[in-house]
Structures are given as C-alpha cells and as structure tokens.
Amino acid sequence: MHNNRVKGIRIHPIKKVQGEIQVPGDKSISHRAALFGGMAQGETHLTNFLPGQDCLSTLECLRKLGVEWERKDTEVWINGQGFEHWREPQDVLDVGNSGTTMRLILGVLSGCPFSVTLTGDSSIRSRPMGRVTMPLQEMGARILGRQDGKYAPLTIQGGSLLGIQFHSPVASAQVKSAILLAGLNAQGETTVTEPFLSRDHTERMLRGFGVPVISEGNTAKIKGGAKLLGQEVSIPGDISSAAFFLVLGSLVSQGELLIQNVGMNKTRTGILDALWQMGADIQVEDEREECGEPRANLRVRPAQLHGIEIQGAMIPRLIDEIPILAVAASLAKGVTMIRDAAELRVKETDRIAMVAQGMEALGADIQELHDGLQIKGISQLKGGRASSYGDHRLAMAWVVAGLLSKEGLSLEGMEAASVSFPNFLDLIERISN
Missing domain, CATH: 3.65.10.10 (Enolpyruvate transferase domain)
Structure with a gap:
C-alpha cells in the first residue's frame, strides 16, 4: 500500500491474509x-x-x-x-x-x-x-x-x-x-x-x-x-466494519482471519446469512450477550462463492453491506441479483449508481437496476482507478476490490473511511504482511 496525500493511495493485490483483529465499536x-x-x-x-x-x-x-x-x-x-x-x-x-x-x-x-x-x-x-x-x-x-x-x-x-x-x-x-x-x-x-x-x-x-x-x-x-x-x-465491534474482512478473507487464495467481539444482533447479521448462502466458510465462536447486545468471534477461511438472490426482508438486515457484497458477487460463480434496495439511492451517495459505475471500471460484469444490481461473477477483477465520492463504505469496498484484483488500484478519497473506521488501512496492512 502506498500513500500519497495528493494523488490518493495505491492498493496492491495480495494472495493471503492472516491474523486476529478487532474492528471498531458499532x-x-x-x-x-x-x-x-x-x-x-x-x-x-x-x-x-x-x-x-x-x-x-x-x-x-x-x-x-x-x-x-x-x-x-x-x-x-x-x-x-x-x-x-x-x-x-x-x-x-x-x-x-x-x-x-x-x-x-x-x-x-x-x-x-x-x-x-x-x-x-x-x-x-x-x-x-x-x-x-x-x-x-x-x-x-x-x-x-x-x-x-x-x-x-x-x-x-x-x-x-x-x-x-x-x-x-x-x-x-x-x-x-x-x-x-x-x-x-x-x-x-x-x-x-x-x-x-x-x-x-x-x-x-x-x-x-x-x-x-x-x-x-x-x-x-x-x-x-x-x-x-x-x-x-x-459496545460490540461493528458487523458492518467486519463485513469488509469477511469478504476479503473469503476471497483471498489462502490464510485465516479471526475477528473478535463482533455484534451479532439478528437485525444486522444479514451479511453473514448472505455470505453463508454464497458458500462462505465462516465459523461463529464464543457467542455471548453483554449490555443487551449479542456478540461473538468470527473465523473466516477462503472458499469458492456462488451467486444468490438478495431481496425482501433480507435487505434491511444488510443495507449498509451491499457495496462490499457487490465485490463478493463479482468474484462468485454465477449471477447475484439484489432487489428491493432503492433505499440505497438516498444514502451518503446514490450507492446503486456508484457501486455499478465503480465496479464496472474495475472490470466487473454489473448492471444497475432501478432498485438494485445484477452481477455476473468473473474469475478476477482487472483493477484500475476508483473514487470514494466521499462515501466511507465505497472507499473500503474499493480497497478490498483492489486487494483482490489483478493490477491493484489507485483510490482517491480514502479519508472518507474515517467516518466509521479510522484505522481500516492499518488493519489491512497488519493482516496482509
């Protein structure tokens, strides 16, 4: 990873992740x-x-x-x-x-x-x-x-x-x-x-x-x-922040990640259900409840993912994770359909349009729908250039896409990630070295 304040940052591809991390509070x-x-x-x-x-x-x-x-x-x-x-x-x-x-x-x-x-x-x-x-x-x-x-x-x-x-x-x-x-x-x-x-x-x-x-x-x-x-x-760790590492750990060639103290509130664990349906190897360990909120440790290993349909009651449970799910879907076998997510158009950015544009520029086969996305999996993303458009979740999704791409990527606007995950790049560096 290479930092340059003026031109943004350069993300280099990786093959392996390893280690234990804690994501920031929810x-x-x-x-x-x-x-x-x-x-x-x-x-x-x-x-x-x-x-x-x-x-x-x-x-x-x-x-x-x-x-x-x-x-x-x-x-x-x-x-x-x-x-x-x-x-x-x-x-x-x-x-x-x-x-x-x-x-x-x-x-x-x-x-x-x-x-x-x-x-x-x-x-x-x-x-x-x-x-x-x-x-x-x-x-x-x-x-x-x-x-x-x-x-x-x-x-x-x-x-x-x-x-x-x-x-x-x-x-x-x-x-x-x-x-x-x-x-x-x-x-x-x-x-x-x-x-x-x-x-x-x-x-x-x-x-x-x-x-x-x-x-x-x-x-x-x-x-x-x-x-x-x-x-x-x-306060438990934020599952929306853990999502970036769950997808990265699922799609690299080798390694194993343990993410500690992650919030497991059932109204928020749609990302886990979606990844499990896609074939992810994620184990839940040490489940417990503190201060009225369930939490657990999550262990993730590489797996071959496949496309699924995400819609209806599932959407409110993973609305914030759709940008990183789009990265997972672009590298999964077959087609992933995301529907009933028109709410994404009024987030920090129009996340449907921005995800479609951003992923297409990196080589993904992705189509914008009025209320979601249709994504056909490919074997590898090309890489290239991306911008966060000031949206923290896009910034971090593009980092993961770059790490999993052939050529890596140049990213502008990484500072947007400080909204929810100030030490994101530090953790990425720790597990990929």
Missing part, C-alpha cells in the same frame, strides 16, 4: 449510547466507543445542548442530568455527515421547550428528512426547513407532544428511533409499525437504560414519561 450503538447517556440521569460510561467523525458529531451536539462529557480514545464518561436539563444552544447544531445524529436528535428535541437549528454537510442537506419530520409534526413538533421541512437546515421548536400510531412506509431504524424518542416526551402511548423489522438497537438500549419498550413483531411501543438512568455500556 457505529449505530455508539450513537445511541452517547445520546441516551446524555438523556439519562447519573453517569454513563461507554467502552469501545467508535471515535469516527459521525459519532463525534453526536457528542459535539450534546455538548452544545449543555451535556458534560469526557472522552479518552474509545472510552467516554457522560455526566447526565436528564434531558429536561438540556438547554437551548447558542449556536446551530452541525451534524457533519451524520444522518443518524440528525434524525435521532430531532426526535428528542421535538419534546424540548426551546428552538434549535440543525444543519450538516452538503450530503446531509440533500438527504430526505421528511420521513422523520412529518410524523414528528403529526405529534405536535413545529419544524421548519427547506421544502416544508423535508430538507436541512431544519429549525425545530419543541413543546408538548401527543403519542401517535405510526405506520412507516419504509423499514428504517432512524425513522423508528426518532419517533420512539419523541414518544418518551409525549402524552400517552406511541407505536411504530414497519413493513419489515429494521435494526432494533434503540429498543434494546432503551430497556438497558430502564425504559420499558414493548416489541411485538414489526411494531415497537413506548409510553411517555419514562426516565433514563445512567449505565455502563460495552
């Missing part, structure tokens, strides 16, 4: 642990917190709302006073590139009796917020923004809320979480029903902080008025 869980610690009464102590740019945005927003905290590397201590003690910030809250920060904090601020303006980078300002602001407005929050509150910057005037029964048109953990967090401050009961169950970290963690949340099938219910109490939270 991004979704880190966001929620920080936010709930800031909402709780009493001290909250987080271990294995992800110090990526997005999660640091959540902490910075809390500081501006009057929450005191300290961080040392991956440990965070939060001095919670309860969110009734949050105060009106003197400045705009800037969430950077973090859609999770924006949507979840909107839910909490809906019930706070003051005005706040939220903004973010150009990507955030072009991402649809209406799916969150509309139900919050229905509960009684006043939200102003571009196109009737559908796009940031958004100004929210919180106040007295009423619980609602909301049927979400999309399976989205961010939408569900925003409404449940608003429901904490609302009169009566709030229920959210989804077409498929999205990741349930919010429900699990709220219970851990002492809030009774009822989950029945694809519905979650919460009653207004419950208080959060400070907790010790140990």
